[in-house]
Amino acid sequence: MKILVCISNVPDTTTKVKFVENNTKLDTNGIQWVINPWDELSLTRALELKDDSSTGITSVTVAHVGEASSEPTIRKALAIGADNAIRVNGEPVDAYYVAAQLSEAVKNENFDIILCGIESSDHNGSTVGGMISEFLDIASVSAVSSLSIENGEAVISREIDGGKEILTVPVPFVAVVQKGIAKEPRIAAMRGIMMARSKPVKVVEPIAVDPLTSVEAFEMPETRAACKFIDPATAGDLIDILQNEAKVI
Amino acid sequence: MSVLIYTENWDGKFKKLSFELISYGSKIAEMLNTKAIALSTGNVDDDELKKLGNYGASGILSVNSNNLNVLDNRTFVKVISDIAVKENAKVVLLANNNTGKALAPGLSVRLKAGVGAGVSKLPVSLDPFTVFKRVFSGNAYARVVLNTDIRIITLAQNSFDLTETDNNASINKLDPGVDGSVVATQVKETRKQEGKLLLTDAEIVVSGGRGMKSPDNWGPLTELADLLGGATACSRPVSDEGWRPHEEHTGQTGKIIAPNLYIAIGISGATQHLAGVSSSKYIVAVNSDKDAPIFEAAQYGIVGDAMKVLPKLVEAAKNTRGK
């Protein structure tokens, strides 16, 4: 079986974002780009499954929509252990565009399991995985917190409000993953970094797709009023303040 | 024309979240000069369905079929999108929770409808249809134009106040005729924690970080949460260490919540933690380090040792509750 991991590259999660061109574009100056945290965990889980020969997973491919500038993110995924990569050479303008491009690029590749993260930490859309399932006309499961292969069958746990469900779904399918899918992201070792240089990256040109949404402008969050400090000796006063001043309890 | 609101139920009951959606959806319907239709799937009795009318839904559609007992994304997407077309929906509204996130993307492709995900306010403009949503994990917001004839919105939980209205709703039952052979998801087992207030539903949350020092120290923190009628949460290292269960992990990679009150105890306030809690209406911090970044996000703070401060808070909460 073959696994595809869709990866997005996003600003490092500690970035203090700023915007330019009348707040319509992200100021990319000085930004450190990383693999979206969820995608890093998906990749880790895919590689763990491949390491276990009983799963029958034979290859792990990563796919990404982005211009040549995002090549380092792809190389990083290859260094972590992906076997090969597909890059659709287009600017990822919205989730629909990205999902349509990824679907087109992989529709004849017969992947059995397609992993996407629950969201990318930039646009927080939670939509690409579910869209791919619809484009490719295959099943999808969302909020996946564990994935294993037992006797050739995919066994998934899915988070529901206040609990979880253990379920199975026949391949091919898209799994949209969240916390729990892997414990710690796998880190590239020196050997992996060397090997990544010679791993194949297939670059495909985008098809014509009209995005469905566009960002008109970004805004910074409202600044909160300065913190009011309460003397720790009379800490109990806080409860009174929350009750009578803030009126939240 | 209509605004179609997908309302989820939990064992046949709606939650505040469902009523928030209806309140929000009816406001949009009013802005668009049209009606709000609530769609419910599965087994919900008439008394419960009727409640949706209290928040402005003028039509209630109840769809039932054995093939809708388990959430199979594509089956649900097909049912909802067929109804959206039939009702000439211009806006399809879902919650930005597990279910909404599972269904919105499929609906987007089927209906060729732009998605505004995690929206927290009414649309800022109708023409072009523009929504306001959090981006960069709460470090910024964006006005996003949905350039399509039909638009999908997923509403952030606890971001919109309930508005009660006269109830004029009529209930219509529909058998969607789902073909069981397309249901791919086979649920083998369901594990539920009964009777616990869910973190995402809670209006008050008391949360502990590494500054709590040891899992053995959580007693007064849980007691405070109980006294205030709230839920407990924690930072990521705390759940990674196994001090607290994973469901309590809040932040970028955990749960994203927006309670009215978030009390952070022994939490430094890393960007990734704030990403999950910055939409809280009030943030209160207790931390021994006066320079901890959490104080920049908090409206009220106490600089002190958690183990000394917590008992005082518990004591004071007992006194108020006693009154």
Ligand SMILES: Cc1cc2nc3c(=O)[nH]c(=O)nc-3n(C[C@H](O)[C@H](O)[C@H](O)COP(=O)(O)OP(=O)(O)OC[C@H]3O[C@@H](n4cnc5c(N)ncnc54)[C@H](O)[C@@H]3O)c2cc1C
């Ligand atoms: C990709 C990525 C995703 C992440 N996602 C998340 C996430 O979702 N959620 C999350 O929480 N973190 C996340 N993190 C981790 C985050 O960066 C921080 O490391 C984490 O939030 C710190 O947890 P903490 O505040 O409990 O611990 P610390 O940073 O160790 O802070 C402990 C605090 O307790 C205070 N303290 C110590 N002793 C006492 C005392 N006796 N009384 C009172 N206060 C005391 C200290 O002053 C300090 O401020 C993520 C990191 C990365 C890289």
